[in-house]
Amino acid sequence: MKALTFTLVAEPPERLDLSPLTPERLAGIERRDIERIQIGMSKHGSKVGDIFRVAGNDPLDIVFEGGSARLDRVAEGMRGGSVRVVGNAGAQAGRAMRGGKLTIEGNAGPHAGSGMRGGRLEITGNAGDHLGAPLAGELAGMNGGVLIVRGKAGAFAADRMRRGLIAVLKGSGDNAGSRMIAGTLVVAGGTGEMPGYLMRRGSILLDRAPKSLSPSFVECGAPESVFAAIVDRHLIAEGILKRPLLGNAPQKYGGDNAVLGMGEVLFPR
Amino acid sequence: MPNVSVNGIVIDDTFAEAFGMRATAIIITAPNRKWARQAAITMTGFATSVIGCGCEAAIDVELPPSATPDGRPGCRVMIFAMGTDELQKQLLNRVGQCVLTSPGSACFAGLEGSAELKLGSALRYFGDGWQISKKIGGRHFWRVPVMDGEFLCEATTGLTKDAVGGGNFFVMAESSAKALVAAEAAVAAIGLVPGAIVPFPGGIARSGSKIGGKYKGMIASANEAYAPTLRGVVRSELGPDINAVLEIVIDGETNDAVAAAMKAGINAVIELGPKRGAVRISAGNYGGKLGKFIYSLKDMLP
Numbered sequence: 001m002k003a004l005t006f007t008l009v010a011e012p013p014e015r016l017d018l019s020p021l022t023p024e025r026l027a028g029i030e031r032r033d034i035e036r037i038q039i040g041m042s043k044h045g046s047k048v049g050d051i052f053r054v055a056g057n058d059p060l061d062i063v064f065e066g067g068s069a070r071l072d073r074v075a076e077g078m079r080g081g082s083v084r085v086v087g088n089a090g091a092q093a094g095r096a097m098r099g100g101k102l103t104i105e106g107n108a109g110p111h112a113g114s115g116m117r118g119g120r121l122e123i124t125g126n127a128g129d130h131l132g133a134p135l136a137g138e139l140a141g142m143n144g145g146v147l148i149v150r151g152k153a154g155a156f157a158a159d160r161m162r163r164g165l166i167a168v169l170k171g172s173g174d175n176a177g178s179r180m181i182a183g184t185l186v187v188a189g190g191t192g193e194m195p196g197y198l199m200r201r202g203s204i205l206l207d208r209a210p211k212s213l214s215p216s217f218v219e220c221g222a223p224e225s226v227f228a229a230i231v232d233r234h235l236i237a238e239g240i241l242k243r244p245l246l247g248n249a250p251q252k253y254g255g256d257n258a259v260l261g262m263g264e265v266l267f268p269r
Numbered sequence: 270m271p272n273v274s275v276n277g278i279v280i281d282d283t284f285a286e287a288f289g290m291r292a293t294a295i296i297i298t299a300p301n302r303k304w305a306r307q308a309a310i311t312m313t314g315f316a317t318s319v320i321g322c323g324c325e326a327a328i329d330v331e332l333p334p335s336a337t338p339d340g341r342p343g344c345r346v347m348i349f350a351m352g353t354d355e356l357q358k359q360l361l362n363r364v365g366q367c368v369l370t371s372p373g374s375a376c377f378a379g380l381e382g383s384a385e386l387k388l389g390s391a392l393r394y395f396g397d398g399w400q401i402s403k404k405i406g407g408r409h410f411w412r413v414p415v416m417d418g419e420f421l422c423e424a425t426t427g428l429t430k431d432a433v434g435g436g437n438f439f440v441m442a443e444s445s446a447k448a449l450v451a452a453e454a455a456v457a458a459i460g461l462v463p464g465a466i467v468p469f470p471g472g473i474a475r476s477g478s479k480i481g482g483k484y485k486g487m488i489a490s491a492n493e494a495y496a497p498t499l500r501g502v503v504r505s506e507l508g509p510d511i512n513a514v515l516e517i518v519i520d521g522e523t524n525d526a527v528a529a530a531m532k533a534g535i536n537a538v539i540e541l542g543p544k545r546g547a548v549r550i551s552a553g554n555y556g557g558k559l560g561k562f563i564y565s566l567k568d569m570l571p
Contacts (some may be wrong), residue, residue, distance in 0.1 A: 225418060226419065247430040
């Protein structure tokens, strides 16, 4: 079987909802019928065949050749298999993923990995605001799985995160890890203002001291930490980082004491 | 008896008889080898025999930093008991009192088994609400605040029902000094076999026992047939040349581990030779009717 490949013919004339094009939802569907699925979100109402040239037949291995910031909701809700975007993706890439592997070889828009529960999402470029974060009205953001951004992330990365691992390797915008419920956020390359703002529990692991913290964070010393060693080794073993992030005895700040105050911000001294 | 002689040492034509047990293993790490060993030795103290200790436990192997989950020196400790409930109880009591308390320690699962035993998921309550749960790479850890930082402990460890306890052999020599030298050589060799422990003091038991006794309530009592001071008084198994018998008791993760350990130990005694060590090797059994596992000494020869 050959990878089911959607090759972008031209820049789409409208925003597209690609959530029907996941391994689960394409299983057992003929190529003819795939080409008839409506994905356009405006009055154009484009169908798959209008936008992409479709080739291959393995729905567990889906490739989008050529990207665009208009490709929204790529691999939404996927549970297994693999989806690869060669190019940029739009909003909500990998939203509510439960398993499988989504790779975006380019930039992703806002709300990438929003509400993820499992699987692995890797973005080689930058991600927009609200990485892994909930949509308006939802109570929790990312709830499991691994989300890696090799470039930068926008503001509010890991907002209301509850479980899982987010790693941003070239810096994040303001309020990274805001309102975290639990889980682990790794940011190398610096954060914007006030990481961990109103976090309840969870770990924000940085490669340097944050330039600002909410005044309701308190300094908690720097005892030797086996947890730091475990995380460092895991990040290297998974190919996420090349060098240890925290070292053996990272500096700890505890907070946010404006709320529960059981979270932590760790960084090497 | 058609006993054979190898390198001048008589090998009795007999067998060791062993039983199925439940076992678990954990990996203890610490800032250095000394403290990893200290925590491991403390938690395996008073764990020689299930008869009086509730479990049998010892260090299986020492682990270099490259082989532990956190990159620090460590020990793999194995614990054996007759039932799952007792094993669970012993594991939590011992880790809670001896590893949690040991400076700089951390504790990880050391076995993937058919079932799980609680480890950090029970010890976390020491944190009194300040404990932190972390799932890293599919493994679940608890971080418990302690006075030198944090005690990190994996939530569960594995349980195996394929473990074997009671593999054994007797090292018989002309003097107690020679018996001890031979037994020490056997223990050193068994130490290199992964998945097998020798739970008695230094790996050696001098009070090998028989089942029951003449006094009510004795589960085990003196094995007079192998006591040199009773030679001639009772029906003795000892010839006139034997003045000391030491027993090596082996528990293993699997049948194969016990066999490998017996082989390693016996071969070490044989290699030492009769002049410096033992003149005869035998083994303990109950006629082959009680234990599920039989290890014939003639299968263990080089």
